[in-house]
Amino acid sequence: MKMATDKIQRTLAMIKPDAMNRAAEIEKVIQQEGFTIVERRRTRLSRPEAEEFYAEHRGKPFYESLVQYMSSGEVLAFILAGDDAITHWRSVLGPTKVSQARQQAPDSIRARFGDPNNDSHNAAHGSDSVTSAQREIKFFFPDLTLEAGLTGEGAKEYLSHAVSPTLVRALTELCKVRPDDPIVWLADWLLVNNPNKPAPSH
Numbered sequence: 109m110k111m112a113t114d115k116i117q118r119t120l121a122m123i124k125p126d127a128m129n130r131a132a133e134i135e136k137v138i139q140q141e142g143f144t145i146v147e148r149r150r151t152r153l154s155r156p157e158a159e160e161f162y163a164e165h166r167g168k169p170f171y172e173s174l175v176q177y178m179s180s181g182e183v184l185a186f187i188l189a190g191d192d193a194i195t196h197w198r199s200v201l202g203p204t205k206v207s208q209a210r211q212q213a214p215d216s217i218r219a220r221f222g223d224p225n226n227d228s229h230n231a232a233h234g235s236d237s238v239t240s241a242q243r244e245i246k247f248f249f250p251d252l253t254l255e256a257g258l259t260g261e262g263a264k265e266y267l268s269h270a271v272s273p274t275l276v277r278a279l280t281e282l283c284k285v286r287p288d289d290p291i292v293w294l295a296d297w298l299l300v301n302n303p304n305k306p307a308p309s310h
């Protein structure tokens with residue numbers, strides 16, 4: 109079993125309109141790479157939404173075509189959790205431009221699923237930093253809340269057998285790592301270290 113490190117993160121992954129017909133294959137890669145899918149949402153971005161999502165690129169030569177492309181059809185957004193998820197997902201994506209991805213990382217998602225005739229139609233997106241991940245996750249999942257706790261008769265006994273052993277490990281790690289956002293860290297740790305989670309198939 110893969111040991112958890114102290115860098116469990118969340119990132120926003122998005123399958124872009126040109127690759128929606130390959131979404132099942134891309135999702136398989138996500139699973140094979142060992143990410144935990146925390147949430148998913150299929151939606152079509154309006155033009156103003158695409159402008160807002162890519163606001164940091166406003167003014168760049170490719171901005172107008174990017175906004176047009178990203179609002180041209182449905183997208184599928186995921187919150188992924190895992191060890192070092194931001195960097196890990198970006199390495200699975202490969203270089204931004206499809207031609208570079210095909211040359212430098214032929215097994216990457218952008219090489220395999222990007223449009224060979226259009227460098228910008230690169231199949232999928234990934235947050236590039238912790239700050240972007242937080243912003244982008246909030247953009248697609250503004251109402252995200254954590255599950256309510258367990259209450260009622262027998263709960264204490266049940267928790268001591270079924271949950272405490274994992275929770276004690278989680279809380280020990282949490283105290284060692286002291287992450288900035290302990291609740292989100294704990295939620296992700298539990299997803300990644302769920303003892304009942306199926307092993308990645310690679």
Ligand code: CMP
Nearest residue numbers: 165170174204227228229230232233234
């Ligand atoms: P993405 O990772 O979603 O972030 C910005 C997007 O703009 C990028 O993928 C491409 O789809 C598009 N793009 C087009 N040209 C460029 C470029 N020269 N540099 C960065 N992004 C580009």
